[in-house]
Amino acid sequence: MLSEQNLKKLDGLKKYYKTSQALVLPALWMAQQEQGFISEEAMKHVSQLLNVPYGHILGVVTFYTMFHSKPIGKHHIEVCTNVSCMLRGSGRIVEHLEQRLGIKMGETSKDKKWTLSETECMGSCGTAPMVAVGEEYYENLTPEQVDKILAELEGK
Amino acid sequence: MEKYILPEIRDLQKIDVYEAHGGYSALRKALQMKPEAVTDEVKKSGLRGRGGACFPTGLKWTFMPKHTTMKKYLCVNGDESEPGTFKDRQIFEFNPHLMIEGTLIAAYAMGVSVSYIYVRGEYAKWIKMIEQALHDAYAKGYVGQKILGSEFSTEVLVHKGAGAYICGEESALMNSIEGGRGYPRFRPPFPAQFGLWGCPTTINNVETISNVPLIINNGWEWYSRIGAAKHPGPILVGVSGHVNKPGVYEMPTGVPLLDIIHKYAGGVPENKAIKAVIPGGSSTMVLRGEQLEGVCMDAESLRAAGSSVGTAGLIVMDEDTDLIKVLTRIAQFYYHESCGQCTPCREGTVWLWKVLKRFEDGDGKVEDIDLLMDVANNIEGNTICALGDAAAWPVQSMIRLFRDEFEKRVKAPESKRAEAVAV
Numbered sequence: 001m002l003s004e005q006n007l008k009k010l011d012g013l014k015k016y017y018k019t020s021q022a023l024v025l026p027a028l029w030m031a032q033q034e035q036g037f038i039s040e041e042a043m044k045h046v047s048q049l050l051n052v053p054y055g056h057i058l059g060v061v062t063f064y065t066m067f068h069s070k071p072i073g074k075h076h077i078e079v080c081t082n083v084s085c086m087l088r089g090s091g092r093i094v095e096h097l098e099q100r101l102g103i104k105m106g107e108t109s110k111d112k113k114w115t116l117s118e119t120e121c122m123g124s125c126g127t128a129p130m131v132a133v134g135e136e137y138y139e140n141l142t143p144e145q146v147d148k149i150l151a152e153l154e155g156k
Numbered sequence: 157m158e159k160y161i162l163p164e165i166r167d168l169q170k171i172d173v174y175e176a177h178g179g180y181s182a183l184r185k186a187l188q189m190k191p192e193a194v195t196d197e198v199k200k201s202g203l204r205g206r207g208g209a210c211f212p213t214g215l216k217w218t219f220m221p222k223h224t225t226m227k228k229y230l231c232v233n234g235d236e237s238e239p240g241t242f243k244d245r246q247i248f249e250f251n252p253h254l255m256i257e258g259t260l261i262a263a264y265a266m267g268v269s270v271s272y273i274y275v276r277g278e279y280a281k282w283i284k285m286i287e288q289a290l291h292d293a294y295a296k297g298y299v300g301q302k303i304l305g306s307e308f309s310t311e312v313l314v315h316k317g318a319g320a321y322i323c324g325e326e327s328a329l330m331n332s333i334e335g336g337r338g339y340p341r342f343r344p345p346f347p348a349q350f351g352l353w354g355c356p357t358t359i360n361n362v363e364t365i366s367n368v369p370l371i372i373n374n375g376w377e378w379y380s381r382i383g384a385a386k387h388p389g390p391i392l393v394g395v396s397g398h399v400n401k402p403g404v405y406e407m408p409t410g411v412p413l414l415d416i417i418h419k420y421a422g423g424v425p426e427n428k429a430i431k432a433v434i435p436g437g438s439s440t441m442v443l444r445g446e447q448l449e450g451v452c453m454d455a456e457s458l459r460a461a462g463s464s465v466g467t468a469g470l471i472v473m474d475e476d477t478d479l480i481k482v483l484t485r486i487a488q489f490y491y492h493e494s495c496g497q498c499t500p501c502r503e504g505t506v507w508l509w510k511v512l513k514r515f516e517d518g519d520g521k522v523e524d525i526d527l528l529m530d531v532a533n534n535i536e537g538n539t540i541c542a543l544g545d546a547a548a549w550p551v552q553s554m555i556r557l558f559r560d561e562f563e564k565r566v567k568a569p570e571s572k573r574a575e576a577v578a579v
């Protein structure tokens with residue numbers, strides 16, 4: 001399931017950890033990066049690969065917010081609504097995004113292009129409000145800038 | 157004050173620039189010293205942890221057993237998820253080698269064979285920056301086998317989290333590195349006795365470890381004279397919320413909070429009054445605007461004021477802030493982030509949030525104020541880790557200081573509403 005390249009990378013990590021179970025998070029990250037989410041097959045694969053019970057893998061996947069056990073939209077837009085962002089207008093950003101994308105927080109658009117989620121503090125308190133799209137941070141946002149970001153993503 | 161953690165030097169994240177400004181000289185110096193002498197220097201400097209607990213760093217290092225056949229480990233805590241905190245991110249971006257150098261010195265002092273820099277998964281972009289810096293440090297022989305021709309060998313690598321606030325708690329962090337759910341562990345045994353895979357382990361915050369090269373280079377006496385006597389050194393203060401210039405500011409400890417807000421962060425927009433501040437991230441007790449006079453950013457001063465330094469993430473709220481809304485959002489955070497192991501926290505955080513939501517929606521009752529207090533009091537001190545306390549403190553302090561705000565939001569009783577309609 002995991003690509004040759006990732007399997008090699010995982011093998012190289014082994015010497016730094018005392019048990020193979022420690023490679024669960026790195027392996028799950030690789031699976032998610034390859035497929036966009038972590039399927040049941042991927043979990044079974046990681047379970048066999050690392051000799052860790054499937055139940056443990058499932059427990060890990062469901063514990064961490066960033067692991068997705070179901071497919072999500074192509075662009076995952078996460079809006080921080082925690083205190084520092086809230087005080088600087090994240091509410092307006094949420095409203096604007098919901099209106100523009102026609103979906104509510106926590107939903108995925110019918111064409112599977114967009115997923116919108118509320119997220120906890122992302123460490124952008126000094127550049128609030130913010131959204132994260134995948135690994136990218138967009139900060140000091142206004143609704144106008146949100147439009148620009150959406151237009152940019154639309155083309156991708 | 158001169159800046160030491162985040163000096164204004166262009167491209168300092170590049171290893172050549174870092175070396176040109178004296179980088180890795182502290183590591184060279186430390187390798188000439190006995191490991192115990194390095195620990196002693198850190199102990200005498202008075203450095204206290206910057207991750208929230210303000211525990212003396214040198215003392216923590218002495219807990220590691222000296223004579224053991226087991227491997228020893230160091231975890232550098234870069235999980236940084238406390239709402240209002242965004243300081244470690246600056247170190248990753250602008251001075252990663254300082255953190256790596258500090259990690260290496262700590263590893264030498266404690267005889268550590270592998271160090272893990274645990275960084276939250278959301279910081280994917282910053283993880284790449286750290287990995288680049290580590291790669292360069294390996295290439296130059298600062299990390300790995302027989303470092304700089306000495307007999308000392310150690311490995312350093314980045315371990316990526318996957319979105320869990322609780323993994324910033326040291327024992328949960330270790331469980332996460334071991335490949336499990338981020339469940340905090342009972343203590344004792346403490347990590348220095350039974351840490352990663354049952355081996356001696358120390359966990360230090362990113363900013364804490366980044367202070368170590370300064371101490372080795374300049375000596376403990378120099379360091380101990382910076383800032384507040386009992387909590388010395390430079391500190392990164394993140395200011396957010398209602399200020400004109402939010403951001404991370406490096407300063408000596410002990411700067412008055414009002415100076416931080418007005419001189420560093422440019423004051424409150426439209427010169428509004430300050431209703432409340434959270435001094436050190438959302439887990440610390442809230443303070444009223446009127447009580448800020450004379451309160452400083454150091455452990456002793458903030459404790460005397462009824463709060464704590466935490467992660468020095470100062471959140472400022474002006475006079476028009478809806479504190480119920482703020483507190484409801486904070487409660488929602490702890491509800492979401494509770495790991496679910498301990499009943500008081502798992503059940504209590506959801507009730508705090510639900511009852512507060514009632515207030516926010518205008519459906520709160522007078523008895524709910526005491527109910528909130530009761531729930532918070534029953535979480536505090538009754539859980540394995542400090543997340544329970546962190547969920548309780550904002551609620552307790554907010555009700556203690558702003559009870560009037562809650563009373564104002566109480567749903568008008570039926571009779572009163574009928575009266576209003578009749579009028």
